[in-house]
Amino acid sequence: MKRIILKIVVIxxxxxxxxxxxxxxxxxxxxxxxxxxxxYIHDGNYHAAMLTIGEEAELYKTFYSDTDYRISVCGSDExxxxxxxxxxxxxxxxxxxxxxxxxxxxxxxxEASQQLKIFILVPATExxxxxxxxxxxxxxxxxxxx
Amino acid sequence: MGKKIFxxxxxxxxxxxxxxVMFSGCASDKQRRTDEDFGLDSTEISEDLLDDIxxxxxxxxxLPSPLETAMLLKSAGATYNEELLNPVSNTSNYTTNRxxxxxxxxxxxxxxxxxxxxxxxxxxDYMNAAKQMADGLGxxxxxxxxxxxxxxxxxxxxxxxxxIISETIMSSSSFLTENERPALxxxxxxxxxxxxxxxxxxxxxxxxIEDNKLVERIVDQKLSxxxxxxxxxxxxxHPDVIAIMEGINDLKSTFDKITITTSKIxxxxxxxxxxxxxKSESTIRITPAIFNELSEKIRTLRQxxxx
Numbered sequence: 001m002k003r004i005i006l007k008i009v010v011i012x013x014x015x016x017x018x019x020x021x022x023x024x025x026x027x028x029x030x031x032x033x034x035x036x037x038x039x040y041i042h043d044g045n046y047h048a049a050m051l052t053i054g055e056e057a058e059l060y061k062t063f064y065s066d067t068d069y070r071i072s073v074c075g076s077d078e079x080x081x082x083x084x085x086x087x088x089x090x091x092x093x094x095x096x097x098x099x100x101x102x103x104x105x106x107x108x109x110x111e112a113s114q115q116l117k118i119f120i121l122v123p124a125t126e127x128x129x130x131x132x133x134x135x136x137x138x139x140x141x142x143x144x145x146x
Numbered sequence: 147m148g149k150k151i152f153x154x155x156x157x158x159x160x161x162x163x164x165x166x167v168m169f170s171g172c173a174s175d176k177q178r179r180t181d182e183d184f185g186l187d188s189t190e191i192s193e194d195l196l197d198d199i200x201x202x203x204x205x206x207x208x209l210p211s212p213l214e215t216a217m218l219l220k221s222a223g224a225t226y227n228e229e230l231l232n233p234v235s236n237t238s239n240y241t242t243n244r245x246x247x248x249x250x251x252x253x254x255x256x257x258x259x260x261x262x263x264x265x266x267x268x269x270x271d272y273m274n275a276a277k278q279m280a281d282g283l284g285x286x287x288x289x290x291x292x293x294x295x296x297x298x299x300x301x302x303x304x305x306x307x308x309x310i311i312s313e314t315i316m317s318s319s320s321f322l323t324e325n326e327r328p329a330l331x332x333x334x335x336x337x338x339x340x341x342x343x344x345x346x347x348x349x350x351x352x353x354x355i356e357d358n359k360l361v362e363r364i365v366d367q368k369l370s371x372x373x374x375x376x377x378x379x380x381x382x383x384h385p386d387v388i389a390i391m392e393g394i395n396d397l398k399s400t401f402d403k404i405t406i407t408t409s410k411i412x413x414x415x416x417x418x419x420x421x422x423x424x425k426s427e428s429t430i431r432i433t434p435a436i437f438n439e440l441s442e443k444i445r446t447l448r449q450x451x452x453x
Contacts, residue, residue, distance in 0.1 A: 022167070026320045030313075041308045043211040044315025046323070049204040060376070062369040063206035064218055065362075065428075068421065094413045094424060107421045112408050112428035113366040116374075119202075139206070143214060145262070146221040 024099075025050065029138035033074040036105050040070040040142025051079070051122045058116040060137050063110050068144040071101035071106045073097070073120060076135035080125035087117045149368045207380075211315055214250065214307065215342035216258035220345075222359040226263035230345050231256040232452045234275040239453075243283060244386035247330045247449045250279035250318065251337025258311055259345060266301045273297050273314070274410045276306040280318055283330065288317035328411070329384035332377045336390065337451060339374060343367060344448040348442040355437050368401045393447045405431035407442045 025048045034042050049057050063069055075082040080100035086095040094116070097103045118139060210218065232252050240246045257272035277289040293310060298347040300306035322331035346364050355361045378394060381387045415422045 026316075026324065029320075030316070034316075041217075042312040042316070043347075044319075044452070045204045045208055045211045045212040045310035046316045046320045047208065048320075049202065056202040056206040057206070058202040058207055059206040060373055062210070062366070064210075064366055065312070067218070067221070070378065088411050092408065092411065094411060095422065107419075108413075108424055109421055110411075110424045110426070112426045113369055113406075114408060114411065114426070116370050141208070143217060145217055145304075 025136035026140070028076050028136045029140065032076075033072050033138040033140050035102075036072040036074060037070055037142035039139060039144045040068070040107075040144055043141050043143060045141060046138075047140070048136055048138040050134050051075075051120075053080075053122055053124050053132060055122050055134075057120040057137065057139075059120070060115065061118070061141070062113060062115050063108075065110050065113045067146075068107070068109050070142040071108075071118065072104055072140045072142070073118070073137070074104045075122065075137045076134055079122055079135040079137070081123070082137055083121040083123050087119055087121045089115050089117075152239065185334050193302070207376045209339050209370055209373055210342070211312075211335075212255035212258045212338040212342070213311055213315060215255055215338065216262050217290075217341060218363050219346055219360070220262050223310070223348050224346065224360060224365040226259070226265065227345075227349065228265070228268060228311055230348050231260070231268075231272070232341070234271050236452060237275050237278045240279065240282065243330060244333060244388075244389055245451075246279045246282040247333040248337035248388070248390070250276055250283065251334040251451060252334070252341040252448075253279060254311070254315060254318075255338040255341040255345075261304075261307050261311060261437075264304075265307065269301070269307065270294065270297055273310075277313065283322070285318050285321045288321055289314050329381035329387050332381050333386060333390065336374055336378065336394065339367075339370065340444065340448050340451060343444045346438075350437075355432065361432070361437065362430065365404055365406065365432055368404050368406060368436075371397065371401050390451075393450060397440070397447070399444055400436065400443055403432075404434045404440075405429075407431075 026046070029046060029048045047059055049056060060130075069113050071084070071086070073082055073084040081103065082099050082104075083096070085093050085097075086106065086108075087093055093106070097106065100106075120137060120139065122137065149207060232249065234253075236249070236251075240249050253272050253276040257269055257276055260272055273294055277294065280288045293314060297307065297310055300310070318334065319331050321429040322328065322334070343364065346360055350358060350360050350364070355418065374394060375398070378387050378391055382391065407430075409426045412425040413422050414425055
């Protein structure tokens, strides 16, 4: 009987937890990452993923000329500092936060509209507990009204 | 930073199960892409970067949000014309998921446009229209009565209004994505994007296209159109996406006639402001005939979306 109950608990947990994690991810993005955009206006778009050590995400977006943008990339506490790079369509790395003390934000303005890629990596870091399964990584954009 | 704990369940067995489900169950996990997705030239890249590209677990295509679209229009010199907005009286016409998703995007763009031009009562009306679409789609709490009340109470506070609108967009999008409805989330974005193009092309009207900032913004949308296609292709098996693909694909032949050439980007950090200027130049090539063709296709598509 105990084994049946345990199985039911496991199945229920498996079914329920992804939704809880997603909801937590949204809450994290809203409460932590969005705040980093201030004083820029959050554009409203929501991009978040559950990632673990060594995993990557990519985001493609067109940024428009003469607009002030802020990128905010942040990971939840159980993850190490998140690395992100901004790459142009010729594969040139325009910015990497690895060279900037893993800053969570980057402010920029383009003279001409461009398609850019934001590459995100949860780096392997020494000293982290081995049982880390993952955490939320959110990518958000803000702009300034002209 | 606030403390966030994920996966704190102590039972190891459960944790293993959860990990498996979590990583297989992310709503919009994408098939791994190749470098062609970004039109990249492998001869111009370091080996390290080459190793990274195309191996991502998750890939996002981000369209300009309704708020960004409205801001881009205003900064390009757009004037406010309420007649261009989708009348709120049309809300009762939208009863299917597809039409409600499209018009959630359309009404949110109209709301953003009206708000940026300080049209207070119109903003409230369009927030209500967006609420009806969100309610119809079962998007819980994205826009509730409290949202409308906050909007009314802060109607003269631009910063708060922008925050309310961005929160509304985020809540709608995250709700649909997290509830395994990414196709509808993409349709909302496409609806909002087409509305922005419709307003922009309508405002240009018969004006000359040379040295016209608004026309430049419209041409720039060729760069976002690629992400529109990718976003829809990711959900191409969904019947509601299939229903709008034909009209969207029809735009491709016209966008293909527009040429945008951009020089190499030179990042120049400004240490005082901490803002990096990405210096580059671009040239665009579009004729009045191509512009008219694009305007007509956008008008037809938008009419189809709001009917």
